[in-house]
């Protein structure tokens with residue numbers, strides 16, 4: 001099936017005119033829309049309460065719990081979009097990869113993928129493998145009404161980094177050794193992950209997600225030449241495969257200042273920017289025709305309110321000439337962030353950009 005034959009998403013028309021989707025489409029907005037990566041999670045006491053005694057991956061498979069956790073930051077902060085509560089390794093778990101999310105560590109893979117034979121761990125993902133996602137998104141879109149829901153998945157490189165290393169890494173030495181030493185195996189691994197990621201995004205869009213974000217969180221570890229040759233083709237395959245749905249596609253990574261133009265080239269409608277590159281410079285690197293998302297340093301929220309406001313002003317000023325700007329942090333909310341600081345930040349952006 002080519003991208004253009006893709007079934008149309010069950011796009012709830014009530015979300016179409018939201019500030020978030022307008023900004024993604026680079027249309028005029030009533031105010032700059034705001035949401036936060038990792039807005040659902042450990043910064044919220046109500047999250048810690050409902051998660052008590054339930055392991056992370058198990059919580060991702062309970063539709064009522066997923067719905068409640070996804071809605072918590074929307075109720076509390078008045079953000080312009082919800083992000084589906086899950087994790088990038090959920091689709092891998094769903095096809096039977098032996099992995100767990102260890103508190104304070106992150107995803108840990110029992111049998112890391114190092115040889116061609118290890119690829120057998122990765123079969124195709126079917127909607128039945130993640131029926132709880134379809135169910136949760138059905139519940140969520142009803143509750144959310146006019147507030148758009150963002151679906152997401154891990155990009156092939158970031159997923160591969162966990163699968164090859166066996167867990168979080170600072171250097172990605174095993175993944176890079178495969179990329180340089182056995183380019184064919186590497187390309188086959190990323191291609192298989194692209195198909196799994198595509199299937200997972202399609203489930204979310206067909207269930208009612210209004211936009212999707214591809215997290216290539218660790219792509220910043222790569223030089224542009226290696227990103228273009230060994231990573232971009234797999235991410236581009238994902239973006240192309242969901243293009244026909246017409247929902248905005250966001251592409252995000254950390255430390256990707258030198259990759260911004262390539263990340264746009266991969267096929268995104270919106271490029272996420274971390275805090276290291278100001279938005280006016282980011283737009284020059286990405287080029288015309290794409291909206292940008294970002295980019296307040298998440299650690300700024302630990303400073304007094306006046307400092308948060310001054311740094312927020314800087315972001316808004318550097319984004320003032322953008323055609324489409326979605327305000328976000330440059331990476332996820334840190335667990336020890338004061339949730340009230342997030343609520344104040346949303347209100348500040350809304351009032352200072354009201355048109």
Ligand SMILES: Cc1c2[nH]c(c1CCC(=O)O)Cc1[nH]c(c(CCC(=O)O)c1C)Cc1[nH]c(c(CCC(=O)O)c1C)Cc1[nH]c(c(C)c1CCC(=O)O)C2
Pocket residue numbers: 036037038039040041042051056083084085086087088089101102103104105106107152215217332
């Ligand atoms: C790299 C990555 C992962 N997971 C994710 C990424 C890409 C985003 C990024 O760059 O931060 C994506 C993710 N993970 C989670 C979300 C929820 C939705 C949201 O953004 O609000 C999203 C979008 C929940 C989660 N994912 C995880 C938690 C914490 C687990 C818990 O609450 O018990 C949550 C709320 C676990 C996880 N999962 C992962 C890590 C590094 C960790 C943290 C480990 C730790 O410090 O404990 C892998």
